[in-house]
Amino acid sequence: xxxxxxxxxxxxxxxxxxxxxxxxxxxxxxxxxxxxxxxxxxxxxxxxxxxxxxxxxxxxxxxxxxxxxxxxxxxxxxxxxxxxxxxxxxxxxxxxxxxxxxxxxxxxxxxxxxxxxxxxxxxxxxxxxxxxxxxxxxxxxxxxxxxxxxxxxxxxxxxxxxxxxxxxxxxxxxxxxxxxxxxxxxxxxxxxxxxxxxxxxxxxxxxxxxxxxxxxxxxxxxxxxxxxxxxxxxxxxxxxxxxxxxxxxxxxxxxxxxxxxxxxxxxxxxxxxxxxxxxxxxxxxxxxxx
Amino acid sequence: xxxxxxxxxxxxxxxxxxxxxxxxxxxxxxxxxxxxxxxxxxxxxxxxxxxxxxxxxxxxxxxxxxxxxxxxxxxxxxxxxxxxxxxxxxxxxxxxxxxxxxxxxxxxxxxxxxxxxxxxxxxxxxxxxxxxxxxxxxxxxxxxxxxxxxxxxxxx
Numbered sequence: 001x002x003x004x005x006x007x008x009x010x011x012x013x014x015x016x017x018x019x020x021x022x023x024x025x026x027x028x029x030x031x032x033x034x035x036x037x038x039x040x041x042x043x044x045x046x047x048x049x050x051x052x053x054x055x056x057x058x059x060x061x062x063x064x065x066x067x068x069x070x071x072x073x074x075x076x077x078x079x080x081x082x083x084x085x086x087x088x089x090x091x092x093x094x095x096x097x098x099x100x101x102x103x104x105x106x107x108x109x110x111x112x113x114x115x116x117x118x119x120x121x122x123x124x125x126x127x128x129x130x131x132x133x134x135x136x137x138x139x140x141x142x143x144x145x146x147x148x149x150x151x152x153x154x155x156x157x158x159x160x161x162x163x164x165x166x167x168x169x170x171x172x173x174x175x176x177x178x179x180x181x182x183x184x185x186x187x188x189x190x191x192x193x194x195x196x197x198x199x200x201x202x203x204x205x206x207x208x209x210x211x212x213x214x215x216x217x218x219x220x221x222x223x224x225x226x227x228x229x230x231x232x233x234x235x236x237x238x239x240x241x242x243x244x245x246x247x248x249x250x251x252x253x254x255x256x257x258x259x260x261x262x263x264x265x266x267x268x269x270x271x272x273x274x275x276x277x278x279x280x281x282x283x284x285x286x287x288x289x290x
Numbered sequence: 291x292x293x294x295x296x297x298x299x300x301x302x303x304x305x306x307x308x309x310x311x312x313x314x315x316x317x318x319x320x321x322x323x324x325x326x327x328x329x330x331x332x333x334x335x336x337x338x339x340x341x342x343x344x345x346x347x348x349x350x351x352x353x354x355x356x357x358x359x360x361x362x363x364x365x366x367x368x369x370x371x372x373x374x375x376x377x378x379x380x381x382x383x384x385x386x387x388x389x390x391x392x393x394x395x396x397x398x399x400x401x402x403x404x405x406x407x408x409x410x411x412x413x414x415x416x417x418x419x420x421x422x423x424x425x426x427x428x429x430x431x432x433x434x435x436x437x438x439x440x441x442x443x444x445x446x
Contacts, residue, residue, distance in 0.1 A: 006291060006308035006354055029352060036350040037331040039309060049309060053355045077344075101420020102398065103338055103347045190419045191333070 008051040012167070016141035018050045019163040028052055028165055030073060030112035033104050050165075058111070058167055061085055068173050072111025072135075072166045076123075080105060088173035090287045091180035091199040095126040098184050101191045111166040114148070117224070119155045124148075124225040125199040125217035126182055130171040139163040145170075152224040174290045178203050181283030183276050194220045195265075196273055198252075200280050202235060211235045211244070216280075221259050221269065231255050249277035295356045297322070298366030306353050313337045313348035316363060324364035324393045328422070335421035338394035339363050345401035347420075364393035367400065376400060376438040385434035387425030394421045399435045408439055 004027075009015040026048035029035050038044045052058070058073035061082045068088050070079070079085055079096035086093040099105050099113075099122050113123040114134070132148045138161070148169070151158045160166070174180055180201040186192025197220050203213040214235035219225040234251035238244040256270040263269075293306045297320060304319055316322045316339070328334035330349045337348040340362040367374045373381065376399060386392050395418060402409055402417035409417065414435045415428075423431060 003307050004309055006352075008354065008357070029355075032350045032352055032355070033332055033347075036311065036352065040311075040330065046309075049352070051352060051355060053352075054357075100332070101335065102401070102417055103335060103345050103420045104332055104350075106344045107346045107350060190416070 002045070002047075004046040004049045006049045006051060008054050010054045011057065012055070012137060013141060015050070015052070015055065015165060016137060016139055018048075019137070019165060020139035021048060022050065022139075022162045023047055024162045026050065026162060028115065030109040030115075031075065031107035032112075033100070033108040034112060034116040034118070052111075052165070059109075063088070063173070064170075066172070067170045069168055069170045070110055071168050073109050074111075076100075076105040076108050076110070076113075077102070079110065087288050087290050089126070089130055089171065089180060090174070090290075091129060091182045091201065092123065092126040094182040094283065095122045095184075095197075095199060098122055098182060098190075098197075104191075110169060114151065114169075115158060115160065115166055117152065117154075117156050117158045119223055119225070120194040120197060120220040121225070122182070122184065122194060122197055122219070124152075125197055125219045127169060127171070128217040128225055128227050129180070129199040129201050129215050130174075132169045132171040134166055135168040135170070136160065136164050137167045143167055149227070155223040174201065176290050177205075178290055179284045179287045181280050181287055183279040183283060185272050185276050196220050196269060196276050198273075198276060198280060200284065202284060204240070209240050211238050211240060218255070221256060228255055245278065245281050248281070249274040252277045291354065293353060293357060295358065296360040298362055299360075308354060310353040311349060312339070312351040312353045312356060312361070315353040316348060316361070322363050322365050326390055326393055328390070332420075333422070334391070335394040335398060335418075336391050338397040338421065340397055340401055343401065343404060345398050362397070362400075364396055367396060375441055376403070376435070379434040379438040379441065380431070383430050383434045383437060385426065385430040387423075391421055391423040391425075395423070395431055399438070402435070403439055403442070408443060409435070411436060 007018040009018045027046040028050045030052045058071035060071040062069045076096040076099045113121045133145045135143045153159045182199045184194045185196040198218045200216040202211045214232040217227045231251045234248045252273045253270045293304045326336035328336035332347045332350045339348045
């Protein structure tokens with residue numbers, strides 16, 4: 001069996017030069033939690049492995065020029081612990097806390113989660129609902145910024161070229177009249193792959209009794225996570241009361257019926273998502289005040 | 291490729307395959323067979339080791355990624371052939387049955403106690419959520435970790 005070559009760049013210039021040697025068979029490895037099992041079992045035989053773990057400069061969470069910036073090599077454990085992130089983007093902080101186990105969160109990175117493009121990636125709905133932009137480095141060493149939604153191609157596949165790598169994410173932090181939350185349905189309460197996941201941001205008026213705007217993104221339903229405006233419309237300009245939440249939960253269920261009419265999981269998911277809608281709502285109410 | 295790392299406090303220089311997993315290097319090249327392979331996909335936690343003090347699944351780590359770092363396996367807990375306080379509590383409280391998950395449990399608990407010397411039962415449960423045990427039902431394991439924390443606290 002041919003062994004892959006391994007390159008371990010220590011800075012972005014070395015990463016760019018490593019990328020210039022990458023082919024469609026090459027793989028970037030960050031935390032390894034998705035790629036490592038696949039190297040053994042599903043016939044992934046890279047010609048070149050580019051190990052990103054030495055890129056310490058990509059492990060950061062910063063506030064810069066009015067934006068939150070998170071380096072691609074930031075682990076979910078770092079995100080979960082970051083007190084500012086819980087305020088600036090509770091949905092993302094909470095998504096990080098819901099990923100796998102302590103061991104997985106210590107290794108798995110936000111860049112890897114997005115690049116791996118699993119339909120059930122927990123960071124994805126949170127980043128989508130925040131309208132995140134992605135910094136993409138190419139072989140020339142230049143970083144381009146793209147909307148995250150433009151990176152999503154299909155299950156397990158992004159639009160990134162073989163000679164491109166994610167270096168960071170940026171988004172506008174939520175302000176004091178916003179609340180955000182992440183919710184997930186899995187086979188058990190933790191260490192579970194999502195069967196449904198969602199992130200939601202609502203904007204409240206001064207009295208906190210009316211939702212003026214809402215935005216919601218779902219994962220684990222379609223091949224890629226997506227923002228759904230029809231579900232958000234069930235909350236926008238609505239009073240904060242039980243009737244609103246019930247119609248929101250119904251809108252979520254309708255969305256599942258529209259999205260996966262032929263899937264065997266439909267009967268389960270269109271019921272389960274109603275519970276997720278209520279979970280999201282109670283998480284919103286318990287979310288910290290930005 | 292050449293790997294230089296520190297395992298259980300000892301400098302190790304080895305020739306490894308570029309795609310070798312840390313668990314295989316530990317078990318096969320270094321004969322540190324305390325680290326167990328259960329699921330090989332990061333579910334069971336039997337292969338938990340500490341890299342620079344942080345608990346990770348050795349089955350998901352490329353051995354090359356520990357270049358210049360410090361790895362601690364369950365063999366690193368004992369000193370002079372004697373089990374440490376946490377290991378002794380596992381024995382005293384019957385937190386071991388078949389023993390397969392024990393090394394991983396010990397390493398996750400070690401990582402927890404290093405940054406939280408007085409964890410609540412809930413914090414212990416969360417720290418051990420990535421470690422599966424098919425024998426004990428977990429209660430004795432959680433008690434053992436709590437007892438080790440108590441013993442360390444009262445010894446201070």
